[in-house]
Amino acid sequence: MKITVIGSGYVGLVTGTCLAEVGNHVCCLDVDPAKIAMLQAGGIPIYEPGLDEMVRRNVAAGRLTFTTDVAESVAFGEIQFIAVGTPPDEDGSADLQYVLAAARNIARHMDGYKVVVDKSTVPVGTGDKVRAAIAETLAERGVELPFAVVSNPEFLKEGAAIEDFMKPDRIVVGADDARAIELMRRLYAPFQRNHERILCMDVRSAELTKYAANAMLATRISFMNELANLAETLGADIELVRQGIGADPRIGYHFLYPGVGYGGSCFPKDVKALVASGHEHGHELKVLSAVEAANDAQKLRLVDKVVREFGADLSGRRFALWGLAFKPNTDDMREAPSRVIVRELTRRGAEVVAFDPVAAHEARRVMGDNPRLTFADDMMSPLEGADALLIVTEWKAFRSPDFDAVRAALKQPLIFDGRNMYDPAWLRGIGFTYHAIGR
Numbered sequence: 001m002k003i004t005v006i007g008s009g010y011v012g013l014v015t016g017t018c019l020a021e022v023g024n025h026v027c028c029l030d031v032d033p034a035k036i037a038m039l040q041a042g043g044i045p046i047y048e049p050g051l052d053e054m055v056r057r058n059v060a061a062g063r064l065t066f067t068t069d070v071a072e073s074v075a076f077g078e079i080q081f082i083a084v085g086t087p088p089d090e091d092g093s094a095d096l097q098y099v100l101a102a103a104r105n106i107a108r109h110m111d112g113y114k115v116v117v118d119k120s121t122v123p124v125g126t127g128d129k130v131r132a133a134i135a136e137t138l139a140e141r142g143v144e145l146p147f148a149v150v151s152n153p154e155f156l157k158e159g160a161a162i163e164d165f166m167k168p169d170r171i172v173v174g175a176d177d178a179r180a181i182e183l184m185r186r187l188y189a190p191f192q193r194n195h196e197r198i199l200c201m202d203v204r205s206a207e208l209t210k211y212a213a214n215a216m217l218a219t220r221i222s223f224m225n226e227l228a229n230l231a232e233t234l235g236a237d238i239e240l241v242r243q244g245i246g247a248d249p250r251i252g253y254h255f256l257y258p259g260v261g262y263g264g265s266c267f268p269k270d271v272k273a274l275v276a277s278g279h280e281h282g283h284e285l286k287v288l289s290a291v292e293a294a295n296d297a298q299k300l301r302l303v304d305k306v307v308r309e310f311g312a313d314l315s316g317r318r319f320a321l322w323g324l325a326f327k328p329n330t331d332d333m334r335e336a337p338s339r340v341i342v343r344e345l346t347r348r349g350a351e352v353v354a355f356d357p358v359a360a361h362e363a364r365r366v367m368g369d370n371p372r373l374t375f376a377d378d379m380m381s382p383l384e385g386a387d388a389l390l391i392v393t394e395w396k397a398f399r400s401p402d403f404d405a406v407r408a409a410l411k412q413p414l415i416f417d418g419r420n421m422y423d424p425a426w427l428r429g430i431g432f433t434y435h436a437i438g439r
Contacts, residue, residue, distance in 0.1 A: 001187055003027070004077030006102045008035055008066065010046050010161075010265065010332075011119055011154050012083030017051060018165040020058040022190040028066045029073035039066040047331040047358050050162050074109035079183060081152075082130075083119040092272035093280070094123050103130045107137030110145055115180045117150045121210050121270060123277045127151050127174070127203035148180035151203045153210030158264060159329025166191065171198045174206025211277075214270040215288055220255040221262045222294040228258035228438025229301070238438030239420065258437045260392060260418035261298035263326030263335035268295070299340040302390060302418045305435045306345065309414070310387070315349030320382035320410075323393025323419075324367075325359035333362045337418070338392045346372035353382035357395055383409035394419040403430060 001024045005016035008030035020026040030036050035045050042059070044052050058064035067073055074080065084098040099120055106116055116134065118126060131149045138145055151174035156164045168191055173184045181200060188198060201209070228238040238258050246253035262268070271292050278285040310317055326336035333339065342352050355376045356363060367373055376382045379397060383389060383406060391398060399421060407413040413432040415422075420436045427434040 001025070001079065001183075002077045003079050003081065003187070004029065004073045005081045005083055005119075006073065006105075007082065007084035007098075007120070008032075008039060008045075009083070009085065010048070010158070011156065012081070013039075013044065013046065013055070014048065014051065014156060014161045014165055015081060015083055015119060015154065017054050017058060017064060018162060019187070020061075020063040021054055021166070024063065024187070026058075026064050027073050027076040028064070029068070029070065030066070031068060033068055036066045036068050048161050049159065049329055054162065070105045071109045074106050074114075075111070078113065079115045079117060079187065080106050081117045081119045083154075086120050086122055086269075086273075088269050088272050091276055093276035094121070094269070094273045096122065096126060096129065099126065100129060100133045103133040104137045107134040107147075108141070110138075110147070113146045113148075113179075115148050115150055115177075115183055117152045117184075118207075119152055119154055121153060121214075121266070121273075122151075122207060123211070123273055124204050124207045126207060148175060148177035149203065150175040150177075150180050150184060151206035152184065153206060155210075155213065158332055159327060168192075168197055172206050172209050173198055173200050174203040174209075175200070176202060211270050211274045214266050215274050215291070217255050218262055218267040218271050218295070219287065219291050221257075221259075221267075222291040222298070224256050224258045225261065225298045225301075225437070226294055229298075231438040236438075241438075258420065259298075259394075260302050260337040260341070260437070261295045263337055264330075264332055265334045268292075268335040299337045300344060301437065302341055302392070302416050303344045305416050306388070306390070307348070309435075313349060314345060317349070317387045318351040318353065318385065319345060320386040320389045321352050321354040322356075322379060322382075322389065322391045322398050323395055324354055324356035324363040325393050328393055328395045329358075331359040331362045333359055333366050338363070339367060341390070341392060341418075342367060342370065342373055346370055353386065355379045355382050356393065357397055359393075380405060380409065385409075385411060387411050388414040388416055391415065391417045391419055391421060394421055403427070403432070407431065 003019050003024050003026045005012045005028045008028045016026045016028045042056055082102045084102055086094040089095045127149045153172055171188050175181050231238040242256045245251050246256050271288055275285050275288050324338045326332055345352055352373050353376055360375050415434050417436045424434050424439050
């Protein structure tokens with residue numbers, strides 16, 4: 001099949017590459033010439049394990065191409081995926097200007113039946129707006145052409161996006177056009193040979209499904225963070241509590257790990273957008289408002305522990321920080337807890353020396369103007385003479401460090417662990433002062 005993907009960011013590039021991997025011919029459009037030039041030269045603008053090799057393989061096979069030419073991209077595919085950004089507006093609602101611009105561009109250049117697929121995460125009712133934008137533009141051209149609008153939300157985890165796409169647990173297709181549904185079934189047939197994974201529903205239900213999924217996961221994270229904070233006060237161990245409730249099959253173990261809060265491109269934006277959508281339609285989503293507030297507070301939890309140890313004025317203190325990305329296996333710094341933690345520590349006068357295996361270049365771009373923040377090229381050098389080590393992202397490289405070397409490098413054997421990576425009793429047994437979350 002011939003597929004067009006509009007937007008070559010995270011979702012668009014993964015979607016296009018994985019669809020090419022199973023034999024389709026895919027044309028990826030982006031308005032950023034530098035990004036397209038990079039992709040055409042064999043580079044990729046994001047970090048996602050395995051994606052660079054898959055892009056190169058499919059480009060070499062002639063199944064994956066990149067362009068900035070809108071007319072070319074519209075002519076290419078019968079199915080047109082819209083995978084552009086939907087950044088939060090001032091009130092937290094999703095900004096649909098790029099989605100609607102893509103829809104109008106399709107309508108300006110189409111000359112036959114097109115299936116327009118919203119892959120971007122969009123509020124309920126966006127499908128209607130996309131349909132109206134296409135119809136209006138076709139009317140301006142004075143032509144009548146058949147088209148269908150489909151909602152096909154993505155459920156990709158950064159760091160595991162390829163596996164999520166190639167082996168999906170469900171494929172949500174929101175559509176009311178039989179021809180479009182059949183085309184989507186054909187498109188996704190290679191991904192569900194084991195058993196049927198497509199869930200067909202109306203467009204609005206599909207749009208809400210995506211927001212509901214992310215909001216539920218964000219809720220679990222904030223719930224566990226709230227419990228972890230209570231566990232510290234009560235003298236309980238949240239890790240044991242996690243095991244105790246996770247063993248209940250109605251609850252399960254996923255997303256029950258306490259820490260310094262969620263970040264990234266999805267959860268913060270989607271919770272805000274869902275709250276804003278509820279407000280727009282007269283529904284106050286009280287639980288999600290609390291989820292958001294709890295997460296904002298949790299990002300300062302590690303700083304609060306540092307202040308209790310050293311006092312409010314951190315002038316003259318220097319801290320080593322391991323992990324900058326909002327989660328491991330990505331270079332994504334959007335809404336990363338590290339940004340809040342570093343900002344607050346340096347505001348109080350501290351110096352921070354940070355290391356991240358992948359995200360340092362992106363962290364320099366978004367945080368590099370902070371004169372009290374420096375970046376290290378390895379994980380051990382920040383420890384030299386530091387007052388304490390703070391762990392913010394749970395990279396595998398941090399799981400089993402040489403603790404003798406860590407203790408020797410630090411001024412004192414003191415660790416603030418925002419991801420509960422180590423066994424408290426063992427660390428304390430070898431002489432460390434260890435502050436974790438809820439333990």
